[in-house]
Amino acid sequence: MKTIYFISDVHLGGHDEEIERNKIEKLRSFFVEISGKADILYIVGDLYDFWFEYARAIPKINIKALAGLNELIESGTEVRYFTGNHDIWHESFFEKELGVKIYHHPQIVSHNQLKLFIAHGDGLTKGEWKLRLIKRVFKSPVSIFLFRLLHPDVGIAITRLFSRGRREHKINPFIEDYREFAHQKLGNGFDAVILGHTHMSVFEHHHQDKHYINLGEWIRNFNYLKLSGKKFEFAEWL
């Protein structure tokens, strides 16, 4: 039986200084708290508000978060990281330098004899065709090639403009679709569906002891999910 933690949507680098400072503080104390306890930490997308891999440069966003993550890994926690819609350009840096396993697609995994469906959640429902299209364009080899030609300072500045416009969407219009999606999965033999992306935390029980969890966010509320044995706990890190 393993002890497993889940967080998502920290959006490092996406907010003003005070919020960023608070995020880092919370993240680091959380990493310290769970080190030695967590067998696995799942980061379910959008750890960064923007991440791009250049051949030789790394974005200098919140290096302390990376240091904290490294310490957690060195304490023996395995870290698994799903890319979201903000940090889709991860390649091999996290795997090679930190030993973090990167997933670009939803995963079906078994832990503690429970069958889990884990995904960031963007583009999961029919209504989100626009998001799927944008992602396809952004992830195309041509886009990546062209973006890489820009000086990192220029490239990152451009994405900050992009991201700022989209960031403060408060209510995700697809929340009900997510619930329906989860409900369907739970009806098809999954014990839990774990998503992020909407920034609206959900901890619901369906079909007798099956769970739909949306991990919320780590910007103003610091939501995390803990699985120990077969028990899920959903809480806020204070």
Ligand SMILES: [Mn+2]
């Ligand atoms: Mn997202």
